[in-house]
Amino acid sequence: MDRRDFIMAGMATFGAALTGLPAAAQELPPHLQPAFVTLRHPLPPGEVHVFPDHFQLFWTMPDGKAWRYGIRVGRDSLYEPGQYYVGAKKEWPSWTPTPAMIEREPEKYAQHSDGMPGGPDNPLGARALYLFQEGRGDTYLRIHGTPDISSIGRAVSNGCAGLTNEHIKMLYEQVPMEARVVLYPKMA
Structure with a gap:
């Protein structure tokens, strides 16, 4: 199976999954719900692009198409x-707050300094894509799930991009290891 076939198979799987979105995820405004879109400016296929000012993430497909979350x-x-x-990619990942997080908000994070096992109450949610950089390795930035649907469309995290747990499950299946991820600067 070549890369194009892999991407197209993922598209078909994802499209089938959209019909069964949980009610809570359907409460998101239309621009924050998953959708198969045509990009205004085509991007290379097989990449993740995060546009923070619009609170949108795009998983790019061939022919200028993408899945938007x-x-x-x-x-x-x-x-x-x-x-x-x-x-790295992990299902129901464990989580440990960084020393900087504990220093900023000890009342919230110090209790978890030894870590928290994966599960529905874990801040990384159902799945996580671990972001690395050449020469730096693990950046401690993640694209991950969250049980807090009300946080979608807001700048509230400790640096990571978060999707609903249902949406990260879909994205997780699409994005392979080594996929390029671009986090664009905030303009506002």
Whole structure:
């Protein structure tokens, strides 16, 4: 199976999954719900592109098409634009707050300094794509799920891009290891 066939098979699987979205995910405004779209400016296929000012993530397809997802992004200066690649993928990942997170908000994160096992209450949600950079390795930035649907469309995280748990499950199946990820700068 070549790359194009792989991407097209993922498109078919994802399209079938959309019909069974849970009610909570359907409550998102239309521009934050998953949709198969035609890009105004085509991007290379097989990449993830995050546009923080629009709270949207695009998984690009051939012929200028993409799957669009609504996301939440990092607040203030915690959002880190740049070029990355998917260096790891995990289902129901465990989570440990970074030392910087504990320092910023000890009342919220110190209790989890030894980590938290994966599960429905875990901040990384159902799936996570771990973002790496050449020469740096794991950046501790993630594209992950969240049980907090009300956070989608807001700049509230500690730097990561978050999708609903149902949406990250769909994206997770589409994005292969080593896929390029671009987090564009905030304009606002």
